[in-house]
Amino acid sequence: MLPVVVVHGGAGQIPKENTEVCCAGVREAARSGYSVLTSGGSAMDAVVEAVTMLENNPVYNAGKGSVLNVKGEVEMDALVMDGRTLDSGAVSAVRGVANPTQLARMVMEKTSHLCLTAEGASKFARAMGVPEVPEESLITDYARMRWKKLEPGSNPVECQIGKIGTVGAVAVDVEGNLACATSTGGILNQMEGRVGDTPCIGCGGYADNQIGAVSPTGHGEAIMKVTLSRLILFHMEQGKSPEEASDLALDYMKERVKGLGGVVVVDPKGTWTARFNSLQMTWAAAQQEQLHYGLYHGEDFTEPI
Numbered sequence: 329m330l331p332v333v334v335v336h337g338g339a340g341q342i343p344k345e346n347t348e349v350c351c352a353g354v355r356e357a358a359r360s361g362y363s364v365l366t367s368g369g370s371a372m373d374a375v376v377e378a379v380t381m382l383e384n385n386p387v388y389n390a391g392k393g394s395v396l397n398v399k400g401e402v403e404m405d406a407l408v409m410d411g412r413t414l415d416s417g418a419v420s421a422v423r424g425v426a427n428p429t430q431l432a433r434m435v436m437e438k439t440s441h442l443c444l445t446a447e448g449a450s451k452f453a454r455a456m457g458v459p460e461v462p463e464e465s466l467i468t469d470y471a472r473m474r475w476k477k478l479e480p481g482s483n484p485v486e487c488q489i490g491k492i493g494t495v496g497a498v499a500v501d502v503e504g505n506l507a508c509a510t511s512t513g514g515i516l517n518q519m520e521g522r523v524g525d526t527p528c529i530g531c532g533g534y535a536d537n538q539i540g541a542v543s544p545t546g547h548g549e550a551i552m553k554v555t556l557s558r559l560i561l562f563h564m565e566q567g568k569s570p571e572e573a574s575d576l577a578l579d580y581m582k583e584r585v586k587g588l589g590g591v592v593v594v595d596p597k598g599t600w601t602a603r604f605n606s607l608q609m610t611w612a613a614a615q616q617e618q619l620h621y622g623l624y625h626g627e628d629f630t631e632p633i
Contacts, residue, residue, distance in 0.1 A: 329598030329615065331365035333358055333499040335378045336602065337388050337610035339545045339590035347608075347623060349387050354612040355621050357381040359633055361497060362614030371499040371507035371541075372410055372433070379406075379429045379509040382495040386468045390495045391427060393468050394513020396475040397520055402466045403446075404513050405526040406432040411506030411535035418443040418527035424460045425453050429511045432527075434458075443527050478517055494526055496533065496543030498594045506541040506596065508533040508557075515548065524548025530558035537596060540564050546589015546606065554581045560593060570595055574603035581605075 337354040361378035365371070383391025394402045406428035407418040417436025419428050420443060434456050435444055444452050454460065494512035501507075510533040512526045525548035526532035532548075534557040535541035542557040551557075556577055563573035570593040581587040582605055590604025592611060602611035602622065612621040617633050 330504065331362070331374075331499065331501050332594055332598045332600055332613065332615040333361035333365060333374050333378060333497060334592040334594055334600045334602060334613040335361065335382070335495070335497040335611065336543065336545055336590060336592045337382060337495050339588065339604045339606040339609040341607045342610070346387055350610045351621060351623055353382060353385045353387060354610045355619060357497070358612035358614040358619060358621070361499060362633060365499065365501050369501070370503075371501040371505045372408065374499040374501065375497040375507045375509035376408060376429055376433055378497040379495055379511050380427050383427050383429060383511055388495050389513045390511040391513075392466050393471065394466055395516040396467065396471055397514065397518045397522070399520055400472075400475055401520070402463055402513060403520070403522075404428045404511070405524060405532070406509070406511040407527045407529065407533045408432045408436055408509045409507065409529065409533055409535040410436070411537040411541055414536060416442050416529050418529070419449040420445040420523045420527040421521055422446065422449040422453070424450060424463060425458060426461045426466070429509050431456075431458060432509075442529060445523070446521070474516060494532070494545045496545060496592065498535070498541040498543050498592050498600070500541070500594055500596065500598050504537065504596055506535045506537050506594065508535040508541040508543045510543045512548075525551035525556070528552060530555045532557065534558050534561055536561060540570060540593055540595040542591055542593050544589055544591045545609065547587050550581055550585045550587020551589060553585045554587070556581060556589070556591070560591060564595065570599055571601040571603060574601055578603060578605045
């Protein structure tokens with residue numbers, strides 16, 4: 329069953345004109361992450377590779393393509409976690425960085441901290457030699473158009489049709505080590521300095537070799553209230569399968585805090601799932617030279633890698 333990588337491109341409602349490219353992007357990212365694994369790379373290498381590809385793809389709400397805050401600016405969050413050691417790194421409200429996930433990995437590997445934020449994260453990036461990119465290079469015409477169409481004082485939670493959530497990946501390598509990575513541009517028209525679930529350990533991701541790995545997507549405040557990633561792993565600790573645990577946690581989030589979203593999950597044996605209670609979620613999984621992918625509930629298309 330090993331190795332395996334599963335990626336998601338965000339949950340919500342995707343415009344019809346974007347569905348084909350969104351589905352193609354997650355398939356490409358899964359293939360790339362799987363190639364890392366079959367070449368002897370670690371689970372961490374694979375998830376960072378897959379999410380970096382999604383950050384570089386302007387159709388997703390992460391990296392280039394991030395939604396804009398109330399001031400029309402880009403602020404991004406990202407998290408990585410290593411299931412072998414429980415080491416984790418994150419950045420929040422970071423600007424001027426093309427790939428926040430790679431910076432989050434540097435936080436994990438080069439500091440004793442778990443999360444750096446805003447200007448502190450930017451200073452760390454400069455110290456690490458990460459190139460600073462112009463903000464305009466991260467802003468797409470689509471993101472600018474959506475922001476300009478907002479009415480003054482629009483509620484960010486009600487502005488998400490068309491692009492919602494995060495991108496992320498989970499993986500198990502040939503050594504049986506697990507990892508997760510999650511990255512987001514936040515929610516459209518969010519307050520300056522808003523931090524969502526993504527950089528918060530146990531909310532925007534969790535990986536533990538003894539249980540499994542999770543990367544979620546959806547409305548960050550709802551995910552934070554129920555610590556969605558760790559809640560799923562709690563159910564798995566109680567003997568539930570990744571699919572059962574995901575459905576239980578997503579149902580609880582919907583019932584308790586009216587939250588919609590989705591997850592990709594994998595256990596140490598390589599059993600994986602992609603579950604969501606939103607209308608759509610783009611996802612893809614690579615395992616045993618087969619690529620699985622889908623967009624709507626119940627879909628599981630397959631093709632050779």
